[in-house]
Amino acid sequence: MHFSVMILGAGSAKPVANKYPSAQLLTYDNECFLIDCGEGTQYRLLEHKIRPGRLRGVFISHLHGDHYFGLIGLLSSLNLGGRTEEFFLVGPRGLDEIITMHFKYSQTPLHFPINYTITDTESSYQVFENQSFTVTTIPLDHRIPCAGYLFREKPQKRKLIKEKLFEDIPHEYLRKLKNGEDVVDEAGNILFKCLEFTIPAPPPRSYAYCSDTRYNESIIEVIQGADLLYHEATFRDELELQAFERYHATAKQAGIIAAKSHVKKLLIGHFSSRYKEFSGFLEDAQSVFQATEIAEEGKVFAIEYS
Ligand SMILES: [Zn+2]
Ligand SMILES: [Zn+2]
Structure with a gap:
């Protein structure tokens, strides 16, 4: 069964030319979901020839704009495109209010139902399930309520x-x-x-998405052994104090979390706009966890059987 993530955007809060805010496309078999939906995500989908109508839903980590400002545009376009099928939206408290208010004041009735799941970002629990996989929250340590998501395939038959x-x-x-x-x-x-x-069937594969967070060892237990981990790395090592003060992590800290969690592979992104060159981030992370790659926009990462 095909299981992959495509990086649509891996930038941070401040806009930079030719870099896009956070959004990833998760594909399992024929089902597509977005994880975060930064500004302009629907345009990234079109550039990569992915019909937005194929999406089943979106998982939003937190309500900083670089992680969800693309959502209203996407929902509007789905409405214009004549969608009638249910759409899943998973995210923290307030997401439903923002969307309801927006469409109320633009006097735009949506022609498809939105199935909301509001996440409690303080604990790890299952927020979504379909035939193929489950999704569990990963509580993160950020300035506002924030949760990552662990996508875990259901056990397969022999x-x-x-x-x-x-x-x-x-x-x-x-x-x-x-x-x-x-x-x-x-x-x-x-x-x-x-x-x-x-x-026997191969062991179930899993993908852990950890968006904005400080270095936070309490997530290790939740993401233990994941086949692929995305972890933010806003700063390089020398700005560790700044990372802490701004509720972000460094590339080396992302590497330490990956090593302590015994994940198979690490992707890093959400680099601060102050950096023009990213190879140093890779060096920092690889100094503690070799199997690290940069979450390059447009790249597809398959989640392989271990
Ligand atoms: Zn962010
Ligand atoms: Zn944030």
């Missing part, structure tokens, strides 16, 4: 060893084998032994 099975084996037998059961006849004789004809 895999059939096709070469060992007859072509015309009944569908019911295959179902039992995939569910981990032996196939037995009426007398109780084993016809097909599950362990002989199947292999």
Whole structure:
């Protein structure tokens, strides 16, 4: 099953030419969701030839503008495009009020229902579930209520060893084998032994998105072992004090969190506009966690089986 994130924007609060505020496109199989929706996100989608109508919903980490100012525009365009399908919106308290107020004063009735889930950013708990994955909040330490999101695939069924099975084996037998059961006849004789004809499914994959936050060790338990972690890195190491005062993290701190959480891979972004060159961020993070990459805008990162 395809599981990936595309970086649509990884800039920070202050606008910079040719850099975009936070937004990521999460794709699982055929389902698409946005994680954060900075200003102009709908244009990034169009540039990458992704129809906004395909989106099932948006997860907003917090209500600083660089993480959600694109939402009103996106919702307006979905409305203009004739959407009638339900749209999921997950985010902190106030998000529903802002949207309701905006459409009230622009006298724009939305023709599709919005299914809101308001996050309690103080604790980690499940806020979304569909057939394929669950989403759990990651409480972050920022100036205003802020939560990241952990997307975790649901456990899959056992895999059939096709070469060992007859072509015309009944569908019911295959179902039992995939569910981990032996196939037995009426007398109780084993016809097909599950362990002989199947292999275990790979462990569920997960993606942890940690937007704006101070260095915060309490998230380690929640994101432990994630296959991919995005962690903000607004400053370089020499501005650690400034990072703390502004409720942000440094690239090295992102690396330390990745190492302590035993994630497989780290992406860093949300670099302050004061920096014109980003290789130093990579060096800082890699000094403690080698498997780090920059969340480059336009790049797709597949979440692989470990
Ligand atoms: Zn931000
Ligand atoms: Zn922020």
